[in-house]
Structure formats: structure tokens, C-alpha cells
Amino acid sequence: MAESEDGQEKSELPTEQRLRQAREKGQIARSKELGTAAVLLSGALGLILVGGSLSEAMSKVFKSSFTVERAALFDPESMMPALGSAILGVSWPLMGLFLIVLVAALVGNSLLGGVNFSSQAMMPKLNKMSPIKGLKRMFGVQSMVELLKSVAKVVFIAALSISILMGQIENILSLSGETLHAAMVEATELVMYMGLLLCMALLPIVAIDVPFQIWNHTRQLKMTLQEIKDEYKNTEGKPEVKGRIRRMQQEMANRRMMADVPEADVVVVNPTHFSVALRYDQSAPGAAPKVVAKGMDEVALKIREIAREYEIPVISSPPLTRAIYFSTKIGGEIPDGLFVAVAQVLAYVFQLNNWRKGKGNRPTPLKEDLPIPDELKV
Known part of the structure; x- marks a missing residue:
């Protein structure tokens, strides 16, 4: 198992971030054998597709090249038109073949x-110029594997080539006794047949090399437990820093919430722990009362303090306060089940405000047992 520079075992699979960073550096799994096999196989198959037209074109080129008039042999200016005609004759089949090979590559x-x-992969690296590190790479495990793979590939392909060639030796020798056109057609078919067999011989090599390259790439990027922990800290942030950020965010949210308390119509409280500030917009038909602020303990005390400063009625109703606190969000409307209870509180508050302005009688004290559904009781 691979070890890091500090001696820790690299036993953990690479994380998504490690894989992304490696990709940015140009470190990805690649199989040269896969690319080579794709090019050669496509070339063989492309030759089969365009072989007929290519052999026909080559046959015409040979005929035109060997049936030259006597006057043309002594005319230097006739050489370039003849060459251009020969190139043009085989260019279209060859262009089709080259296009197939290019796409396959x-x-x-x-x-x-x-x-x-990867721009990072193109940057020059001074450590690659070190002779000592170069020797390490030359005699490393990766280099030895590549060497053994190359030797095995050469031996395998050479043995297969000799076997195919010996099997077709009679057909090859018989070409000399045929006409030019027949010889060209048969030679093309032989080349295509032997080339396709040789290219297919690369498939077992590819089947071995691709899984090896994936395994080797993963092995090189494996991480220690400490590296994973460090990456998590760098990505998510240290716990103490995250806690400080959360506290700052909470403080900012509380300041924004406190700025909305003066707009409330009433603050209902549980005298010891909770405070909820409610606002009801009478100009919006069908609108429900909304929670503009709520809090526990110190925040609850601060809400009550602001309410007294702005002369906002503070109503003590522990069951209703707890029900609103645990069933709503800041800026959200109260649930349907609390409409009746909150309506009684708001009606009392509006009557109280009118009485203070001298526009009515003093309202009857609010009932302590406000209607709160059992599912909303806390």
C-alpha cells in the first residue's frame, strides 16, 4: 500500500475535490493502447469501406503512368500535369480514409x-529536469510495467503477423501471375484482411490496459485519513471559524428583526422565556397576521424592551405565545388554527388603543383561556 511523505498509509479513495484538482493539473487516466487500437481498427475498417474505390483509382494511376506517349517522355513540362492527375485520382478515397482515422483518433x-x-500541464516543471528524479522514473514501477507491456505487445504482434503472413504466402505469390487490375483488387483485399486481423489482436491488450490504467490512476491519487480531514477543514472551514460565522449571521439577522419590531401591532409573551411580535395589515383584504419578530430569553427581553419604547401593547398569554413561536417563521403568517385566538388579541389591542385615544370605553380584559387547537399546544 502506498505511503505519504509523513509515513501515513494512503488507504482512502480520492475525494471528488482531489479528482477535480488532479484533472485541472492534467492528471487523468489515459490508455495509449486504446487510442492506438481505435486508430488502427478504424483504419482497417475504413480501408474496407473505401478499398474498392481506392484500388480502382490506383489501377487507373498505374495504367496512365505506364501508357505514356513517346513525345511526353521527352517533354519536361508534361511531368507536373501527370503528377497532379495521379494525385487527384487517389485523393478522394484517401481523404475519406484519413477522415475516418482522424475521428477515431x-x-x-x-x-x-x-x-x-489543462493549462497547468503545459507549464514547464523544473523537477522534471532533475537527473536523479529522471532515473527514479526510468527505473520506477510504472516504467517497468510499460517496458514489460511493450515487449509483450511486440512479441505478440510479431508472432501473429508471421502467422498471418505465412498463411497467405501462396496468395501473395500468385499475384504476379494475374493481370494488373485483378492483382490490385486482390492485393487490396489481402492487405485489408491481414490488417484487420492484426488490429483485432490489439483488443486483448486494450482489455488489460484500460482497467490497469484506471486502477493505477486511482492508486496514485489515494489519500491518507489526515489528508481527508485537512481537505474537509479547508473546504468546510474550521469548526471554530464556522461557529463564529454562524454567530455573526445570527446577530445580523437579529438586528434586522429588531428593526421590524416597531412596526408590530402587538407583542404576545410568555413572561419567562418567549416573545412574539405580530402585525396585521388591515388594508390588505384576506391577509392573515404575520410574525415580524420572535425570540427566546435575551432576544425575547430585547423585543419587549423595544415594544415598551415604542408603546406597543405587550400581552401575556403563555399558551398562545408558545403555539405561535413553534409553528411559524419570521415573516410568515400564523397558522389557520390560531386565527380565532389571535383575532381576539388584536381586537382587544385595537379597542385598547382607541380607549387610550379617548375614542371608546375601556375594553374588557382578555380571557386567559384563548382557543388553541390541541395539535398546536406546546
């Missing part, structure tokens, strides 16, 4: 790892 090299552009 792009697709084959991006099947494993995808398309990736």
Missing part, C-alpha cells in the same frame, strides 16, 4: 478520461 483517445484541457 479523437474519440479513441478521449474514451477514457474524456476531453481535458
Whole structure:
């Protein structure tokens, strides 16, 4: 198992962030064998597709090249038109073949790892110029694996090539006794057949190399437990810093909430722990009372303090206060089940305000047992 520089075992799979950073540096799983196989197989298949037209074009080029009039042999200016005609004759089949190979090269090299552009990978690295590190890379595990893989590939392909060639030796020798056109057609078919067999021989190599490259890439990016912890801290932030940020955010939210308390119509309280400030917009038909502020303990005391400062009625109703506190959010409307209870509180408050302005009689004290549904009682 690989170890880090501090001796810790790299036993954990790389995280998404580690994989993303490696990709940005150009470190992705790649299989050269996959790209090579894709190019060669596409070339063989492309040759099968355009082989007929290519052999026909080459046959015409040979005929025109060897059936030259005597006057043309002594005319230097006739060489360039003849060359241009020969090139033009085989260009279209070859362009089709080249296009197929080009597409296969792009697709084959991006099947494993995808398309990736990394500016960091193009930057010069001085550590790669170190002779000592170069020797380590030359005699490292990766280099030895690549060497053994190359030797095995050469031996395997050479043995298969000799086997295919020996199996077709009679057909190859028989080409000399055929006409030019027949020889060209049969030679093209032989090349296509042997080329396709040789290219298909790369498939077992690819089947071994692709899983190995994926495994090796994952192994190189494995992390220690300490690296994962450090990454989490750097990503999510240290606990003490996160706690401080949360406190600051809470303080800012409380300040914004306190600024809305003067707009409340009433503050209902549980005298020891909770305070809830309510506002009812009578100009909006069908609107329900909203919670503009709520809090516990010190925040509850601060809400009551602001309410007294702005002469907002403070009503003590512990069951209603707890029900509103635990069933609503700041800025949200009260639940349907509390409409009747809150309506009685608001009616009392509006009558109280009118009495203070000398516009009515003193209201009857609010009942202590306000109607609160059992499911909202806390």
C-alpha cells in the first residue's frame, strides 16, 4: 500500500475535490493502447469501406503512368500535369480514409478520461529536469510495467503477423501471375484482411490496459485519513471559524428583526422565556397576521424592551405565545388554527388603543383561556 511523505498509509479513495484538482493539473487516466487500437481498427475498417474505390483509382494511376506517349517522355513540362492527375485520382478515397482515422483518433483517445484541457500541464516543471528524479522514473514501477507491456505487445504482434503472413504466402505469390487490375483488387483485399486481423489482436491488450490504467490512476491519487480531514477543514472551514460565522449571521439577522419590531401591532409573551411580535395589515383584504419578530430569553427581553419604547401593547398569554413561536417563521403568517385566538388579541389591542385615544370605553380584559387547537399546544 502506498505511503505519504509523513509515513501515513494512503488507504482512502480520492475525494471528488482531489479528482477535480488532479484533472485541472492534467492528471487523468489515459490508455495509449486504446487510442492506438481505435486508430488502427478504424483504419482497417475504413480501408474496407473505401478499398474498392481506392484500388480502382490506383489501377487507373498505374495504367496512365505506364501508357505514356513517346513525345511526353521527352517533354519536361508534361511531368507536373501527370503528377497532379495521379494525385487527384487517389485523393478522394484517401481523404475519406484519413477522415475516418482522424475521428477515431479523437474519440479513441478521449474514451477514457474524456476531453481535458489543462493549462497547468503545459507549464514547464523544473523537477522534471532533475537527473536523479529522471532515473527514479526510468527505473520506477510504472516504467517497468510499460517496458514489460511493450515487449509483450511486440512479441505478440510479431508472432501473429508471421502467422498471418505465412498463411497467405501462396496468395501473395500468385499475384504476379494475374493481370494488373485483378492483382490490385486482390492485393487490396489481402492487405485489408491481414490488417484487420492484426488490429483485432490489439483488443486483448486494450482489455488489460484500460482497467490497469484506471486502477493505477486511482492508486496514485489515494489519500491518507489526515489528508481527508485537512481537505474537509479547508473546504468546510474550521469548526471554530464556522461557529463564529454562524454567530455573526445570527446577530445580523437579529438586528434586522429588531428593526421590524416597531412596526408590530402587538407583542404576545410568555413572561419567562418567549416573545412574539405580530402585525396585521388591515388594508390588505384576506391577509392573515404575520410574525415580524420572535425570540427566546435575551432576544425575547430585547423585543419587549423595544415594544415598551415604542408603546406597543405587550400581552401575556403563555399558551398562545408558545403555539405561535413553534409553528411559524419570521415573516410568515400564523397558522389557520390560531386565527380565532389571535383575532381576539388584536381586537382587544385595537379597542385598547382607541380607549387610550379617548375614542371608546375601556375594553374588557382578555380571557386567559384563548382557543388553541390541541395539535398546536406546546
